[in-house]
Amino acid sequence: MACDDPAAGDPGSCVPDRIYPDQSALSTCPASMASMAATRETFIEFTDREWGRVVGCVILAGASRPQAEDAVQEAFLQAWRLIEQRPDAWEKVRNPRGWIRVVALRAYRRPPETRREPPTMSADVLPDLADPRSDPAELTAQTRDVVAALGWLPDDLAAVMALSMEGFTSAEIGEVLGVTDQQVRDWRKQARGMLKRRLARTYEQDRRRAR
Amino acid sequence: MTSSEEHRDELTDGGLDDLLSSAADDVMNHAVNTTAPTAALLRLMDDDASGDPPSRGIAVIMQRSIARQLDRVLDHPRAFALDRILYHAGTIVSGIDRDLGFIIPSPAFNLARALGRASAVVHALDRDRGRPDLNRARELARSFALALDDSRDRDIYRSVVSGRAHDLTRALRAARDVGFALAVAHAQGRGSPTSLAVEEAFDCARDLAWNLGFDDASSRDIGDDLARALDHTRELVRSGPRTFPPDPDLEPDLDLARSLQLEQDLIRAHGHVRGLITALQTATVDVSGADLQDLDLDLDNLDILAGVIWSELTRWPPEVADEVWARSRPIREGTWQVMDGTEPDSVDRATVPG
Numbered sequence: 001m002a003c004d005d006p007a008a009g010d011p012g013s014c015v016p017d018r019i020y021p022d023q024s025a026l027s028t029c030p031a032s033m034a035s036m037a038a039t040r041e042t043f044i045e046f047t048d049r050e051w052g053r054v055v056g057c058v059i060l061a062g063a064s065r066p067q068a069e070d071a072v073q074e075a076f077l078q079a080w081r082l083i084e085q086r087p088d089a090w091e092k093v094r095n096p097r098g099w100i101r102v103v104a105l106r107a108y109r110r111p112p113e114t115r116r117e118p119p120t121m122s123a124d125v126l127p128d129l130a131d132p133r134s135d136p137a138e139l140t141a142q143t144r145d146v147v148a149a150l151g152w153l154p155d156d157l158a159a160v161m162a163l164s165m166e167g168f169t170s171a172e173i174g175e176v177l178g179v180t181d182q183q184v185r186d187w188r189k190q191a192r193g194m195l196k197r198r199l200a201r202t203y204e205q206d207r208r209r210a211r
Numbered sequence: 212m213t214s215s216e217e218h219r220d221e222l223t224d225g226g227l228d229d230l231l232s233s234a235a236d237d238v239m240n241h242a243v244n245t246t247a248p249t250a251a252l253l254r255l256m257d258d259d260a261s262g263d264p265p266s267r268g269i270a271v272i273m274q275r276s277i278a279r280q281l282d283r284v285l286d287h288p289r290a291f292a293l294d295r296i297l298y299h300a301g302t303i304v305s306g307i308d309r310d311l312g313f314i315i316p317s318p319a320f321n322l323a324r325a326l327g328r329a330s331a332v333v334h335a336l337d338r339d340r341g342r343p344d345l346n347r348a349r350e351l352a353r354s355f356a357l358a359l360d361d362s363r364d365r366d367i368y369r370s371v372v373s374g375r376a377h378d379l380t381r382a383l384r385a386a387r388d389v390g391f392a393l394a395v396a397h398a399q400g401r402g403s404p405t406s407l408a409v410e411e412a413f414d415c416a417r418d419l420a421w422n423l424g425f426d427d428a429s430s431r432d433i434g435d436d437l438a439r440a441l442d443h444t445r446e447l448v449r450s451g452p453r454t455f456p457p458d459p460d461l462e463p464d465l466d467l468a469r470s471l472q473l474e475q476d477l478i479r480a481h482g483h484v485r486g487l488i489t490a491l492q493t494a495t496v497d498v499s500g501a502d503l504q505d506l507d508l509d510l511d512n513l514d515i516l517a518g519v520i521w522s523e524l525t526r527w528p529p530e531v532a533d534e535v536w537a538r539s540r541p542i543r544e545g546t547w548q549v550m551d552g553t554e555p556d557s558v559d560r561a562t563v564p565g
Contacts, residue, residue: 051246052239052244052245052246053243055242056238056241056242056243059242068242069246139238139241140237142230142233142234143233143234143238146231147238165235166235166239196224196227203222
């Protein structure tokens, strides 16, 4: 996997060296065949369709809402720069949905340290005036428990769980993460065990308090 | 399954699947319905964005100036009134949104988000304090309990000693959360002294004080922050028994909790401003042929012109024209570039248009 650093100066370094043979409008629109304007329109459609879901994916990997938005913003900018500067490299990305999620997840994991801070009180309590529609309080308490538990998973396990919860198969996840299907299944099993223990403990605490 | 009731004794595979599925639906619906691709990203791709370079160049120069003002203000936030900070912030954010989004969207939006958060804190300082949210306090306290539990598992003291400041930072933020939860829960507890939230928050705070009660924290990079949060938590624990009388004075707790958050927001905003200045300074600015005579430039602050490309047709304000010439060197026939003020003067004055 070549895409270790989504913020690297050379966007070409962010091309997964193994790609999933997904048929996507983007991947079937090479810059050599279509005008830049058409590519741009296709990318905008892709952005409109995927942006919110990628934010959700990064949240499911343990990010707070602002952290997820920062990471997703970086990922889409990275994609666009790749299209502009290295269209041949972008052509090789056969699974843009998986690619953009992996880039966003890695942007979230990457320093600065703030990227790895867990959700804080301010993100929940204080409104974000930059986007008044985004109120994490709209999530149910149960969802917040699950997201908090996901946030304690090691990075690889969290990525596997986030992508799995979005419906990606083990094969797809393995391809975009650059690992084998078996490794994905092992990580998922390990993650599920950790989640069961943590969530069970959360609800046991609830039960004790309710007595 | 949607209720935690069913998961209390043992979480089965099916139960976990249900929880994960429900959470995924909830998060995705929320994220999709509350986000939209940023306008700046789309402007970045706008074919028309490359038009009129001189106008964009002027905008970059002005934003450099404003960003530096904001940088100075945020360097010493306590020396300035909040409204002045927010005035500069509002000016720069709106200017970036209007003129520069297509050039540097990422820093601009990070800045907007950080400053939006700072604005929210200012609003929070003034909002009605008589409507605390008990459920929210309870959720925060439970999140804190989870964080604390994890810290115990990892042996936070050992983590600190081995330089793993991340765990400590997490605990610090948890401490701030619970401090705020305590303040809110206290307020709510006026009429309900047996409130679960209050009891829970107190238990958490006691555990925190016990877990983090080591002496050498102040010698660490984040020791000061930790000590402050710890002292605050301890104080809240000490004052616990006194919070149940009919009329507890909660204002200091609320102010402290909020000011801690405001400080952090301003520090974060400052970081974004620094990034913005870097982005602005490295952006290519070409004002060849532009009439800049009305531009408000200060002789003491001409560093903002570093890197600017100009031509013999460019018209500078008379009061700075000589200095701009002195700082410039020719890069091709009829075109000059302003050098960084720290570089040696390499200008052949004879080559500069007068």
